[in-house]
Amino acid sequence: MxxxxxxxxxxxxxxxxxxxxxxxxxxxxxxxxxxxxxxxxxxxxxxxxxxxxxxxxxxxxxxxxxxxxxxxxxxxxxxxxxxxxxxxxxxxxxxxxxxxxxxxxxxxxxxxxxxxxxxxxxxxxxxxxxxxxxxxxxxxxxxxxxxxxxxxxxxxxxxxxxxxxxxxxxxxxxxxxxxxPVLVAALGLLLVAALYLPTTVLDADADRAAGDTTAAVRWGTRRCRRAGLTLWVAATGVWLVVCHLGVLVRRDSWTLQDLWAPVLILGYAVAVRRPSIARLAGVCLLFAVPAADFLTSWSAAGPG
Missing domain, CATH: 1.10.357.140 (UbiA prenyltransferase)
Structure with missing residues (x-):
């Protein structure tokens, strides 16, 4: 020993x-x-x-x-x-x-x-x-x-x-x-803002007791969850418009993006009902699917 x-x-x-x-x-x-x-x-x-x-x-x-x-x-x-x-x-x-x-x-x-x-x-x-x-x-x-x-x-x-x-x-x-691309920057802002807001809900009671006026303490946990969902839906909607209008890259069909959009929104809505780091990580994994699909098209398009 x-x-x-x-x-x-x-x-x-x-x-x-x-x-x-x-x-x-x-x-x-x-x-x-x-x-x-x-x-x-x-x-x-x-x-x-x-x-x-x-x-x-x-x-x-x-x-x-x-x-x-x-x-x-x-x-x-x-x-x-x-x-x-x-x-x-x-x-x-x-x-x-x-x-x-x-x-x-x-x-x-x-x-x-x-x-x-x-x-x-x-x-x-x-x-x-x-x-x-x-x-x-x-x-x-x-x-x-x-x-x-x-x-x-x-x-x-x-x-x-x-x-x-x-x-x-x-x-x-x-x-x-x-x-x-400015549009990609704007989408990044929307997506991360949506993911950050539920994290303030996790520690709202402890933050309130310590005198930290976080978003969840100031606005309430329910409003933070709703605001996050609104931002997430907005980002998803803008992304679909970008895909179908060929703003960044053109492709004949965006079937996976269309089918996965409801999954993204539902997954986020379920995760933020009782948010946790693990559940928000799961939302990130869900987002990786359409992101990989888009990047595949972007790469296949060749030099811009």
Missing amino acids: VFRHPATHRRADRAWALVRLTRPWFWPLGWAAAYAGSVLATRDWLPTPAALPRSLAALVVLGPLVWAAVLAVNDRHDLPSDRRNPRKATAPLVTGLLTEADLVRCQVGATVAALALAVTAIGPAFALGTAVVLLLGWAYSAPPVRLKSRPGLDVAANALAVGVLAPLAGWSLHRPVTGY
Whole structure:
């Protein structure tokens, strides 16, 4: 039998706590959005050999580094509500496994690493976008700005970061950012805003007790769910119009898009009745079906 020294055991626990802090299950959000932007830019499913080093560096920045920086500052300033939230009972800062000083070091280290890697291995446009995302992450959580407690601005910050800047990051690996389709950016804003609103419902009671006036606290959980569904339906409707009018790419038939639209709306409506991270992840998977179908047509169309 192998016995570990208590100090070794604690170091391992703290290391795992730092990994948990970054929420690895969130990393695919940035990756998937950036990948879609990359395919839009190149009309190819895989990056060219010349772009592969930049693409791999982007995975590191958009995955562990950005999420570590953003969530470290979030957990620091959400501690009062997290202590009242059963869903956050095992969070490292709540349990005391990590300290606020640990989170400050994590935030600073991840921020410096993300910007350094973006500047040296990727490019200035990607680095600028990374800086804006990190700034939005700080502004979302940290006082005195704390956009999380400013309903409307909290939705806009998340929609801009994930719905616009993340896919634009993938696009910037291959083409100038000025060529990014405005319509795709608008659809990204609608979709991510719809996905963000139900997340405020999850923690409404704890946020209210801690004095955080989130969207769900200010507007009520029912209105947030309805607003999210309205945005989701609007995005789906606009997308179908875009497909059938051939605004971005022409194709004889969009049968899958038509058949899948009710599935998207029904799936979202069911998920937000009792929202959870797992159910919202399921909605994202549902959306991946028409997204893949469109990108297949986009790639098949060849150079635009």
